[in-house]
Amino acid sequence: MQLMKWEDFEDRGIGHWRFNCILSFPWKPILSATGYTKYYFDAQSGKSMQVIKTHWNVPKKALFKQILRPSSGFGLKDYVDMWLKAVQLKL
Numbered sequence: 537m538q539l540m541k542w543e544d545f546e547d548r549g550i551g552h553w554r555f556n557c558i559l560s561f562p563w564k565p566i567l568s569a570t571g572y573t574k575y576y577f578d579a580q581s582g583k584s585m586q587v588i589k590t591h592w593n594v595p596k597k598a599l600f601k602q603i604l605r606p607s608s609g610f611g612l613k614d615y616v617d618m619w620l621k622a623v624q625l626k627l
Contacts, residue, residue, distance in 0.1 A: 540570070548576045548588075562618045563606035569594040 541552040556568040571592040578585045592599070606614075 547579065548574055550574050558607065559603065561603075563614065565603050565605055566607050567599065567602050569599065 537553055537555040539551055540554050543550040543552075550572050552570070552572045554568075554570045556566065559565050559567055569592050571590060571594070573590040574588045576585050576588055
């Protein structure tokens with residue numbers, strides 16, 4: 537995860553972030569998104585009291601499609617191997 541921008545306000549801060557990761561599924565999908573998180577601070581201590589809202593700038597449907605899409609290194613042989621393993625488990 538990478539912090540792209542930070543906004544300071546009197547009682548809160550907003551962190552804008554971006555992340556990319558490869559999920560540990562057999563087809564190794566790549567998940568990437570941007571968004572922001574609002575943090576509210578205690579005025580006396582200056583510490584974060586609570587995270588109120590995390591917002592993703594990517595629609596849920598698009599994230600779901602990313603999970604279903606195999607990474608570019610995942611080929612036909614990988615699909616066949618995955619299918620054969622699934623069939624073996626059912627036998």
